[in-house]
Structures are given as C-alpha cells and as structure tokens.
Amino acid sequence: MEEGTKSKKTVFVGGISDDTDEAALYESFSTFGDILEVQIPPPVNQHQHPPPDAPKHRGFAFVTFTSSADAQDAIDNMDLNELKGRVLKVNLARPMKTAAANLTGNRAIWESEEWLKEHVKPLAQSGGVQGRRAKSKSEEPDLASKENDGDEDGDAMEE
Numbered sequence: 001m002e003e004g005t006k007s008k009k010t011v012f013v014g015g016i017s018d019d020t021d022e023a024a025l026y027e028s029f030s031t032f033g034d035i036l037e038v039q040i041p042p043p044v045n046q047h048q049h050p051p052p053d054a055p056k057h058r059g060f061a062f063v064t065f066t067s068s069a070d071a072q073d074a075i076d077n078m079d080l081n082e083l084k085g086r087v088l089k090v091n092l093a094r095p096m097k098t099a100a101a102n103l104t105g106n107r108a109i110w111e112s113e114e115w116l117k118e119h120v121k122p123l124a125q126s127g128g129v130q131g132r133r134a135k136s137k138s139e140e141p142d143l144a145s146k147e148n149d150g151d152e153d154g155d156a157m158e159e
Contacts, residue, residue: 008068009036011075014060014089016040022061028083029063033070038063062093 022038079090
C-alpha cells in the first residue's frame with residue numbers, strides 16, 4: 001500500500017482521556033466502517049520506569065480504516081464529539097516529516113551528498129593526517145644510507 005493512500009485512510013484522534021484504550025476507540029469508530037488498526041502511541045519516556053500516576057499514553061491515537069470514505073465519515077461524525085468525558089479532535093492523519101522530505105531544513109549544508117561531492121577532496125590530496133604522514137615518511141632521511149660520523153654506535157660527540 002502506498003504511504004499517501006494509507007494516510008488518507010488514517011485519522012488522527014486527539015484529546016483522548018488517560019483511561020481510553022484501543023478497544024474503546026475501536027468500538028466508537030467501527031460504526032463508520034471496517035478498521036484495519038487502532039494505535040495509541042506510548043509516552044515518550046517509555047524506557048524509563050514511569051511513576052504510577054504517569055499517563056499511559058500521549059493523549060492521541062490513530063485509527064486506520066479500509067477505505068478513505070469511511071475515514072472521512074469518522075471525521076465528519078466524531079470531530080468535536082465527546083468520548084469518555086473529553087472532546088475529541090478528529091482529522092486526517094498527516095505523515096511524519098522525514099529527513100528525505102526535509103533536505104535543507106535543520107541539516108548542516110555539509111551533510112548533503114551534493115555538497116560533499118563538489119567540495120571534498122580525497123584525504124591524501126587534502127593535506128589531512130594521512131597526507132601529512134605520507135609527506136613526513138618521504139621526507140625522513142634514510143638511516144641506512146646515512147654516513148656514520150666515525151662513532152661506532154652512531155652518536156655524534158660534542159666537543
């Protein structure tokens with residue numbers, strides 16, 4: 001299924017109460033058509049041990065229908081209606097912004113492949129660490145061909 005097609009069949013349900021679960025949402029929204037999935041995202045810090053009074057979810061959910069017409073019926077009938085004492089905000093779910101869709105947004109310019117291809121030289125040509133090592137090895141005098149100063153162990157004596 002295409003991502004664009006799925007998003008037109010998925011509705012965002014905002015403002016759900018802490019005691020609302022997938023079963024309650026399924027029951028409320030199934031009157032508008034066949035549901036493929038009901039998803040309530042967990043709290044952001046789910047990996048830590050939350051305190052007992054912490055919310056079970058972030059206050060919103062997604063309901064995916066088998067058809068976009070059913071999703072639109074759910075929006076038309078459930079938006080600004082009440083569920084378990086809370087007024088719901090129901091609309092079409094929008095896909096999350098991805099890095100691919102946001103090429104120039106918050107990324108540094110040197111993170112783009114085009115910029116790197118245009119401006120970056122191979123390490124050996126750039127004078128980087130590898131380039132300096134190659135130069136320093138080629139500039140080192142050859143110890144085997146160096147003449148001895150007459151001292152047997154190769155040390156020069158100061159006078």
